[in-house]
Amino acid sequence: MKKGLLQSVMMISLLGTASSAALAEEGIQGAIDFRESVMTTYKWYMDPMGAMVKGKIPFDAAFFKSRAEGLANASRLDVSEGFPKGSVGESEAKPEIWDNWDDFLSKYQNMQDEAVKLQQVAATGDEAAIKAQFGKTGETCGSCHKKYRSKK
Ligand code: HEC
Numbered sequence: 001m002k003k004g005l006l007q008s009v010m011m012i013s014l015l016g017t018a019s020s021a022a023l024a025e026e027g028i029q030g031a032i033d034f035r036e037s038v039m040t041t042y043k044w045y046m047d048p049m050g051a052m053v054k055g056k057i058p059f060d061a062a063f064f065k066s067r068a069e070g071l072a073n074a075s076r077l078d079v080s081e082g083f084p085k086g087s088v089g090e091s092e093a094k095p096e097i098w099d100n101w102d103d104f105l106s107k108y109q110n111m112q113d114e115a116v117k118l119q120q121v122a123a124t125g126d127e128a129a130i131k132a133q134f135g136k137t138g139e140t141c142g143s144c145h146k147k148y149r150s151k152k
Pocket residue numbers: 032035036037039040042043046091092093094104105107108111137138140141142144145148149150
């Protein structure tokens with residue numbers, strides 16, 4: 001990763017100013033792709049758990065546990081790398097993110113904490129506790145989206 005970045009910085013200086021804007025833009029798009037992939041990964045794990053909690057599909061403790069594990073692991077990714085300053089581009093990220101960076105990071109931390117708790121609760125197989133903790137985890141996604149993600 002670091003090497004790739006250094007190489008692109010070198011490329012920019014080699015190619016001169018005309019193409020540097022395009023390359024810088026590609027860098028931002030790379031970051032947007034990264035964060036959106038991470039978010040899509042969360043959705044991948046959250047959706048089946050949500051379906052079980054809502055009773056759309058039968059509750060299956062082992063399957064739920066595997067989804068909660070996946071989410072907790074994915075939440076350890078440092079998504080802040082995907083939010084270089086001002087990288088709104090053609091995304092749903094709101095500029096307010098960078099005016100409230102510490103708050104944004106703490107909202108991410110909350111999500112990580114609740115996802116890890118969900119993993120622990122899911123391992124117990126206690127359906128009622130699992131459903132309650134799933135709700136708390138989902139709220140941390142919503143609380144960040146409400147403030148920092150624009151509606152399509
Ligand atoms: C700290 C803030 C934050 C947290 C926590 C967060 N998100 Fe997001 N999410 C965002 C932002 C900002 C965007 C818009 C990113 C963009 O468009 O580039 C987004 C976008 C998304 C998208 C759309 C991705 C795309 O391809 O456009 C999905 C799906 C998503 N989030 C799911 C989740 C789920 C599920 C959780 C909880 C497990 C979660 N997010 C937690 C900030 C957050």
